[in-house]
Amino acid sequence: MTRPRPLVPREDPADSVRVVGEFGVIARVLARAGAAPAAEVGPGDDAAVLRTPDGRVVATTDVLVEGRHFRRDWSSAEDIGHKAAAANLADVAAMGGVTTALLVGLACPPDTSTAWLEGVATGLAEECAPLGAAVVGGDTVSAAPDSGAVVLSVTALGDLGGRVPVLRSGARPGDxxxxxxxxxxxxxxxxxxxxxxxxxxxxxxxxxxxxxxxxxxxxxxxxxxxxxxxxxxxxxxxxxxxxxxxxxxxxxxxxxxxxxxxxxxxxxxxxxxxxxxxxxxxxxxxxxxxxxxxxxxxxxxxxxxxxxxxxxxxxxxxxxxxxxxxxxxxxxxxxxxxxxxxxxxx
Amino acid sequence: MTRPRPLVPREDPADSVRVVGEFGVIARVLARAGAAPAAEVGPGDDAAVLRTPDGRVVATTDVLVEGRHFRRDWSSAEDIGHKAAAANLADVAAMGGVTTALLVGLACPPDTSTAWLEGVATGLAEECAPLGAAVVGGDTVSAAPDSGAVVLSVTALGDLGGRVPVLRSGARPGDxxxxxxxxxxxxxxxxxxxxxxxxxxxxxxxxxxxxxxxxxxxxxxxxxxxxxxxxxxxxxxxxxxxxxxxxxxxxxxxxxxxxxxxxxxxxxxxxxxxxxxxxxxxxxxxxxxxxxxxxxxxxxxxxxxxxxxxxxxxxxxxxxxxxxxxxxxxxxxxxxxxxxxxxxxx
Missing domain, CATH: 3.90.650.10 (PurM-like C-terminal domain)
Known part of the structure; x- marks a missing residue:
């Protein structure tokens, strides 16, 4: 993919992450997160606690990098949230499971608009909601000093509902x-x-x-x-x-x-x-x-x-x-x- | 933190990620990952499957960005692995839990030496091993085209062993x-x-x-x-x-x-x-x-x-x-x- 043209005005908007601050961003993003029925402890503490009635949890991580996996001029913030969630939800489905929760790690330039981040959170929540899943935790930090790109790391947790996980290694001649x-x-x-x-x-x-x-x-x-x-x-x-x-x-x-x-x-x-x-x-x-x-x-x-x-x-x-x-x-x-x-x- | 001086020679080393390729990197890094006794399915499939005998799982994510949270000239690769794991293991401990597994998302410049990544994996494994935890999954992608910085996103999963999770909200006057x-x-x-x-x-x-x-x-x-x-x-x-x-x-x-x-x-x-x-x-x-x-x-x-x-x-x-x-x-x-x-x- 070619290098992205900067999309959002890169002078600090009034709602930029730098202006609003880490905790302001987290509060705004969490307001979009929805609620996970499986969460005994949701976002805002040192860690989330998720019920795993199956006695096992499916877990997978995908990283999306601006300019590699998405461009802000080609995809809306909501699109990017949908896409980041989908990559993980599909991995859980490919084991035979259903996603119950997401954790989101976000490195973003300080001039990133919180409205854009809220859009990503909305997209993540919308993609998860039909499955009964939601964002239960995460971390928001500043991108590298040399970088104007957002890095989005999403971890999905899921439930197998008693199913045997389906691996890549089980195919047999005749199947x-x-x-x-x-x-x-x-x-x-x-x-x-x-x-x-x-x-x-x-x-x-x-x-x-x-x-x-x-x-x-x-x-x-x-x-x-x-x-x-x-x-x-x-x-x-x-x-x-x-x-x-x-x-x-x-x-x-x-x-x-x-x-x-x-x-x-x-x-x-x-x-x-x-x-x-x-x-x-x-x-x-x-x-x-x-x-x-x-x-x-x-x-x-x-x-x-x-x-x-x-x-x-x-x-x-x-x-x-x-x-x-x-x-x-x-x-x-x-x-x-x-x-x-x-x-x-x- | 001031902007890091580039440390590793930035011309592609023979063992660079670009030369070795994504799957080569993953294979080398996983060789350092150790084994998690709680893993029913470890790394290498669409997702890991982790046993959760408590019927719940503790989950937390931390993101470390080169130039913000570490510098390659101040910390060895092993140090950075230790530090990234420690931040998450401590979050699980702060709920009253014990970490059982990590998932690692990594965005790195294509000229990153795989020996350096192996060092990070070694540090992660060493920090986890005393608790009986190990890396069970992850994703390795190329950093943003404009960035020479590594972004490391670590998710820890943990077990409460029947304990009630200890929240931040329970302190009472007189405690x-x-x-x-x-x-x-x-x-x-x-x-x-x-x-x-x-x-x-x-x-x-x-x-x-x-x-x-x-x-x-x-x-x-x-x-x-x-x-x-x-x-x-x-x-x-x-x-x-x-x-x-x-x-x-x-x-x-x-x-x-x-x-x-x-x-x-x-x-x-x-x-x-x-x-x-x-x-x-x-x-x-x-x-x-x-x-x-x-x-x-x-x-x-x-x-x-x-x-x-x-x-x-x-x-x-x-x-x-x-x-x-x-x-x-x-x-x-x-x-x-x-x-x-x-x-x-x-």
Whole structure:
């Protein structure tokens, strides 16, 4: 991603963090946090205390950096809150759990407007609320002296409700690979924004606020999923993690994948046509939609929202992701994909 | 804190994050992570799963920013790991809990040496290990394009072992205020480093690696502590949070405080004499030692490691922290304190 143009006026606004102070910011942000039914002790003490009726807690952390994972001129504060929460909620869902609480670490330049931070808090709260989760704690500090960028670190805690956690390592030859959720929409929206456009609105909105299929995670666990992960780095990359950890080959069925992700035709075809690309490239390599992929025993009935897109095979020559027998990266490159997975360091 | 001089050679070392890549970094760092007995699922999947035998989990997050909370030329990577863990472990202890696991979010410039990151991981692991805790998950991303600073966000999860969590809001008039741990040592060590010195070693070491009295937290809860918090912002500031949340006046006994913190004489007196200050200023306002303060009913037997340093009184004119009847800030200013609490935004 290119370096962000500064968006908010960078002279200290009257409601800047520097003016309002740490505790003022926390008070304003917490007013937007909502309440977590699972919290015995909520925000404002040394730590939160969360009920874990299952006797276990699912825990995951994601870090979003301004200029790497979001731009303030491309996404509203609310969008960024939604996106930061979604990345974590999807990770919990990918274990078969439901998020019950978030903790938020925030490093922001002192000239950051508290209204912007309130917007982030609102987005976090809105994304969590349908699951019954809320922000229960956090820390707000000043960004590095040399940096004008916000760093947002979100930790999600979740409950398994008695389910066995679904790992990446449980896929077995003969299983089917299934998909829940969208692929390629966020990458398509990013391509649109990069070129200075803001439509098709559906693609741009998908980039700003992913819509992961949270309920599909626990449903897959209940249906006997043998392995599961969320697609944050791109289908080929994340199916690769699953293949690697399970010691199997994942073979994608191109027809089924196209049917599951590109039919009926929509914004991906529209943008690909305008830019002269193939929408399947985004489906294979686009990250950040936070779809879920899972493997199921061949006789399992797939829960609602899940569609078969491939099969799991033995890996005599080592783990790999294939598209109908061909190495996935070669297929993606032939389609014009810019990379075969989300690259974090560049 | 002044802007850090760049320490590590900023041309890409052969083991830089950019060269090794995200997954290489994660593998190397995890090799240092140790194992958490409470982890049913450890690092490497979408999320960790942690056993919570108490039916609740304590959760807290702290963010450390290079140039604000640490400098690479003043602290080794291991020191920074120790310090980041300590801030969180002390927060869990201040609720009456014991940390069982950490999650770590890391934003670092691509030229960061993985050896340095391994050092941070080693420090985190070493600080956790005596409690039986370890890093169970995290996220590693590239710092903002404009920033050469590392941002470290640590979330600690802990177990209450059936104890009632000790809040900041439970202090009652008639309670005694007690202290466990050191005060002023980190601030004294920082004053030494700021002036370009590296001794007295004990003070500098205290700044680099705080030594919070973790066991004193659960012990205080067992002994019936009515309120508790850790001293991360300075005694006056954190006693102020306790006074405010409890609606009481906290009155510090100067003689008892001096006895508890400055006797027998040590590095604080030595450095204060050299710089022409009063060591009690550091005791009152120095943060980051992560001592614990707690209030106990007047008839409670204080557990080992706890010393009475004041009393809780009614607050007819509102919550306040006094030093023998005088406003704490006025006393601190008279002693030459540079500020009456850790200021995060500047």
């Amino acid at each position: 089917v690979l299934a998909l829940a959720g969208r692929l390629g929409w966020s990458a398509c929206g990013l391509a649109v924004l990069r070129r200075g456009f803001t439509s098709p609105v559906a693609a741009v909105a998908a980039h700003r606020r992913p819509a992961p299929p949270y309920a599909a995670g626990p449903a897959a666990a209940d249906a006997g999923a043998t392995a599961m992960c969320d697609v944050s780095d791109g289908l080929l990359a994340d199916a690769g993690h699953l293949a690697h950890d399970s010691g199997v080959v994942v073979d994608l069925d191109r027809t089924a994948l196209v049917q599951a992700t590109l039919e009926p035709p929509g914004p991906l075809q529209q943008v690909a046509a305008a830019l002269g690309g193939d929408p399947l490239a985004w489906v294979l390599t686009g990250g950040e939609d936070h779809a879920l992929i899972a493997t199921f025993p061949p006789d399992a009935a797939l829960p609602d929202g899940w569609t078969t897109i491939g099969a799991v095979r033995e890996a005599p020559e080592g783990p790999a992701v294939l598209v109908e027998g061909e190495p996935g990266e070669i297929v993606a490159e032939a389609l014009g994909a810019e990379g075969t997975g989300h690259v974090h360091f560049r | 005694v205020l007690a202290l466990a741990g050191r005060l002023g040592w980190s601030a004294c060590g920082l004053a030494v480093l700021r002036r370009g010195f590296t001794s007295p070693v004990a003070a500098v070491a205290a700044h680099r690696r705080p030594a919070p009295p973790y066991a004193a937290g659960p012990a205080a809860a067992d002994a019936g502590a009515t309120a508790m918090c850790d001293v991360s912002d300075g005694l006056l500031a954190d006693a102020g949070h306790l006074a405010h949340d409890s609606g009481v006046v906290v009155d510090l006994d100067r003689t008892a405080l001096v006895q508890a913190t400055l006797e027998p004489p040590g590095p604080l007196q030595q450095v204060a004499a050299a710089l022409g200050g009063d060591p009690l200023a550091w005791v009152l306002t120095g943060g980051e030692d992560h001592a614990l303060i707690a209030t106990f009913p007047p008839d409670a037997a204080l557990p080992d490691g706890w010393t009475t340093i004041g009393a809780v009184r009614e607050a007819p004119e509102g919550p306040a922290v006094l030093v023998e009847g005088e406003p704490g800030e006025i006393v601190a200013e008279a002693l030459g304190a540079e500020g009456t609490g850790h200021v995060h935004f500047r």
